[in-house]
Amino acid sequence: MDLAGVTGDVAVLEWIRDRFAPTLSPAARAELDTRLRDLRGAADARNLPPPPTTPPAWQPACVTSARSDPQPEPRERWGLGAAVRAGTLPRMAAASERWRVLARAGEIEYDRVLFFSDAVFAIAITLLIVDLRVPDVPHLQSGQLLRDAIPQIGGFAYSFAAIGLFWLAHHGLFRHIKGLDRPLVMLNLLFLGTIAFVPYPTALLSAAGDQVPATVFYAASLAAVGLAEAAVWLYAIRIRDLALPGVSAAVRRWVLLRILRTPVIFLLSIPVAVIQPNLAKYLWLLIFVGGFVLRRLEPAEEEPGPVACRDLDG
Secondary structure (H helix, E strand, C coil): CHHHHHHHHHHHHHHHHHCHHHHHHHHHHHHHHHHHHHHHHHCCCCCCCCCCCCCCCHHHHHHHHHHHHHHHCHHHHHHHCCCHHHHCCCCCCCHHHHCCCCCCCCCHHHHHHHHHHHHHHHHHHHHHHCCCCCCCCCCCCCHHHHHHCCCHHHHHHHHHHHHHHHHHHHHHHHHCCCCEHHHHHHHHHHHHHHHHHHHHCCCCCHCCCHHHHHHHHHHHHHHHHHHHHHHHHHHHHCCCCECCCCCCCHHHHHHHHHHHHHHHHHHHHHHHHHHHHHHHHHHHHHHHHHHHHHHHHCHHHHHCCCCCCCHHCC
């Protein structure tokens, strides 16, 4: 019997207990504390009890059935190295493990990704207003100044509305995403990079909004933002199935349509901008019309049920 390994396992279980203590009922917490204390004492005394035949109240039945498998899982899967056997925290996962789920909803690592995303949105929106300044000159003519600032105000309004819609869509995505892995985090970073870039095409549009290159570049940049956001959602639901299991196919399609309406309209406005740049800007208003129509077609969401055993593995 590997007593050092068992001691390390107990240390990991105690760490998990402390991490998820707020989610346990007082009775379950007391039972878990008792069992861990007994197991720790038995391991220290080299007198390990036989495994229980019935699962405790805090343990799902699927965990017991997995433990009864005659082929035990390798210890390396749990990252139990020398540091764990010494009674410290688990070591870093192996290279093959690092492409699995990194964080789940409710964990601090998951929340940090959302906080960082919100910060990028906030900074990008703030940068839109930087170029709108009142010059410090004597005998200021406010009427003329406002007329000259109309292109800048219009560019700010376009981009503020667009970034706001992207933020609302991003917020909606993570209502349905339960976990993050490295590719999904990287796709989210790519999306945030396109958001951070928006102030530049906005400044260009404000300075030369009646020119074809400025309008086409602005529409292409905003379309790239929407396509990057769609990639985040498609990866979460199609590639790694990181979305919540209760999300129906109708809801998944509706969320995708809500994201794609913005880049599709910007892409359709590019040929119009080549002929008449100012007319293309009016086409962008169709984004709000499409949002109103999609809101009327929003499917009902199912109430979240109990978490199944397979959901514990992501």
